Amino acid sequence: MRKKLVWGLVASLIFSSAALGGCGKKEVTAESIVQQSNETMEKAKSFLADFNMDMEMSMTSGGQSVDMDMAMTGTMQATQDPDVVYMDMTMTSGLFGLSLDMDIYTQAQEDKIITYTGIAGEWMKTEQEGLSKSNLAELQKMFGSGKEMTLDEQTEKIGDKEVYVLTASISGEELEKVMSAMGSMANGLDSMDLSQFQADTCMKVYKDTMLPAAITLDMITTGEGMEVDGVVTKIEKMTITVDYKEFDTIDSIEIPDEALAAETIDPNALLQETETSQAQ
Incomplete structure (x- = not known):
């Protein structure tokens, strides 16, 4: 009888401990994961990632249509202090058999963003206004909270690490709001009718470190494209993927003297020149 009483008390204590532990456990949601990932990423001094963009587009004039598929692949390095990004890219085009190697450095200075682009040893420099605090707040509201994202019930594996998988769909109207908030940072895109587009996003976050593992954006159009001087350019589909490889392994990024x-x-003049050459 005494043994039964002892085991009964032990079982009762185990059950009570488990119940209390469960009550104190914080629920994992898409919003909490995104918030923790943002906080962890802000503390990262640098990162290294693989970048890939595939774009299917067409140009139509006088009833004749030409496909112009393009791709950009390469690596991306970034440091937080100072705020510098370096992209080592190769751009290819199926139409012309074109292949270009590009070096792109982007540096934030006070209230502007400076970009240095090098192709075949030749460099050019562009300057644009940077994101203001209000711009950043709007972007954070649109994409940073995680409220509109869905957390998959099952985690996945990248290598031997477990990752959370979060997805969301973005309407063309939401994309227009983002571009409007970005101001001059959206030169070129803000002139497009983004209501014709919709996008599906996927974000993967390492479960152990809460650092981002991968981000994918699949963007398609439901409209007729954009017409300039009788030439209709239509982006059928665009996929952008960023795979994060390393964190806090880059001490600094040096911009070459020839770029500076x-x-x-x-x-704006460069954009107008590009549009004019496409229309001819």
Whole structure:
């Protein structure tokens, strides 16, 4: 009888402990994961990632249509203090058999963003206004809270590490709001009718460190494209993928002297020149 009483008390204590422990456990949600990932990422001094963009587009004029598929692949390095990003890219085009190697450095200075682009030893420099606090707050509201994201019930494995998987769909109207908030940072895109687009996003976060593992954006159009001087350009589909590889392994990123000495080019004039050449 005494043994039964002792085991009964032990079982009761175990059950009570488990119940109390369960009550104190914080629920894992998409919002909590995104918030923790943002906080962890802010503390990271640097990161290294693989970047890939595939774009399927077409140009139509006088009833004749030409496909112009393009791709950009390479690596991305970034440091937080100072705020510098370096991208080592290769751009290819199926239409012309074009392949270009590009070096792109982006540096934040006070209230502006400076970009240095090097192709075949030639450098050009562009300057744009940086994101203000209000811009950042709007972007954070649109994408940073995780409220609109869905957390998959099952985790996945990247290598031997477990990752959370979060997904969301973004409407064209939401994309237009983001571009409007970004101001001059959206030159070129803000002139497009983004209501024709919709996007599916996927974000993977390492369970042990709460650092991002991968981000994918799949963007498609439901409209007729954009017309300039009788030429209709339509982006059928665009996929952007960023796979994070390392954190806090890069001490600094040095911008080459020849890039720093490059002539500053007006990005608006460059955009107009590109649109004019496409229309001819």
